Amino acid sequence: MKKILVLNLFPTVFPPTSGGTLRYYHVYHELSRYYDTTLLSQTQRQRGEMITYSPNFREYRVNRDPLHKEIKQKLFNGKSIYEHELIVNMMLSQHPTSYKKQFDLLYMTSDLIIHESPYLLGYDRYLGLDNKPRIYNSHNHEYVLANQIWKDGTSRIYLQTVYYLEKKLIECADLVFATSEIERASFSVMYDAAPNKVKLAPNGIHPKDIIINKKTSHANPRALFIGANYPPNIEAVECIIHHLADKCPTIQFMIAGSCCKPFKNIKKSNVHLLGKVTHKQKIKLFTDADLAINPMFKGAGVNLKTLEFLSSGIPLFSTSFGIRGLNLIDKKHYVNAEKKDFAKKLNKYSQDRKRLKAISSAGQKYINAHYTWPKIAKSMKTEIEHILK
The missing domain is CATH 3.40.50.2000 (Glycogen Phosphorylase B;)
Structure with a gap:
């Protein structure tokens, strides 16, 4: 060998x-x-x-x-x-x-x-x-x-x-x-x-590593972002806290990973900074999430969190940059949302459970078949x- x-x-x-x-x-x-x-x-x-x-x-x-x-x-x-x-x-x-x-x-x-x-x-x-x-x-x-x-x-x-x-x-x-x-x-x-x-x-991804058993949805949707303490992730968290949270008051933003570190003093009722999580805790967050968000504006390579969100069957809202290199189709595999209209898209689609389920199902099948x-x-x-x- x-x-x-x-x-x-x-x-x-x-x-x-x-x-x-x-x-x-x-x-x-x-x-x-x-x-x-x-x-x-x-x-x-x-x-x-x-x-x-x-x-x-x-x-x-x-x-x-x-x-x-x-x-x-x-x-x-x-x-x-x-x-x-x-x-x-x-x-x-x-x-x-x-x-x-x-x-x-x-x-x-x-x-x-x-x-x-x-x-x-x-x-x-x-x-x-x-x-x-x-x-x-x-x-x-x-x-x-x-x-x-x-x-x-x-x-x-x-x-x-x-x-x-x-x-x-x-x-x-x-x-x-x-x-x-x-x-x-x-x-x-x-x-x-x-x-x-x-x-x-x-x-x-390893689909078997992120199988989730989702039973219920929340009246106030939970939107998940996860990332390491890395400049493009920090910029994404800044967008969530200072741009999305105020414009989407009915959505609970769950932020996990060491990207939370620079924001530990932020206090907003619909922003929850969870810090670093274990693999087991991450899977639980995936299970609890109603939406996944990926407001990325910089970086390189293929975004791993995008693959995990899609493979786990969570409806994904992402910038074009956040899904780079994956050939995903807007409204078929995910919902495209850029900085100027991210909040608007979240408010518009977050309660349309039937449509989001169809989109997340198509995204999951596509990723699990190719990646x-x-x-x-x-x-x-x-x-x-x-x-x-």
Whole structure:
């Protein structure tokens, strides 16, 4: 059985609840049916650990290197915003860290190296010098995403470095996976990537993991949003609190995930900030929700919460940006609502239970037929086999 080594910034979560951890865990859990798979991740803890998920699937979580704090202090005076962690890790990859030592050990017995992002490319010092295949399994077009959401002036100085690293990774990789046709085209245009090198590996779901048993609806509909503490999600929560809540007084807005953190002092009678939730709690929220909302305006890749909302059979109200890359049809699979008319659409359709049930049923069938992790991994395996040969 061929051995895969995967480099990533963050550790997975089991069971995964949101964001990149869903893709990170499920893609490699499925691929471990075909390959011996090792994840090399980082933890914020002082001590590292090794977790075994199955005989062919494990994760090394390397401890945070002492240099991390030193570099962060030097670059950003100890401040911490979303992109600072990414930039610090780019800089750390130039030093003899604990992560580099672990990579060098695992590299020796690996047949294939996969990068989840360009931020750790510096650790792969054998890139272009050996015969081992490389894959860029992208979550997003990272440079485009960074250029959208990095607002801090000091951070933006490093955008050119992100561009260079992603360009180098795509040029040197034997295979690139993009989450959508939009991202695939973006890689081709910006980096002149050969179309036959960039293949599709969309985000997906495990329908059996989010089966819900909904029995009743609420007189005042409950609208659910869930997300990590990530700039596009923060912008969505701001829209819910400061735009939708006042214009939709009969709707109860349930907001879950670490995206709640910046808003802990907000007090509105129809806004409920639930904070981080477990997988079990998330499924209960899906069961209780009458509507799902996704007022996203920035980001990249395919939105995982969109897939989960639709697969669970909750009627979805989303901006066009929130359903990017999925080819969904307005009023058939979901209800399109942009910022200017989001509140109006919610008020208009939220009580039309019969119509929403038909829309949610069509959306559920479409997602469950086209976007399951086993199907995605099987397609990825076909492409991986080509480069391993």
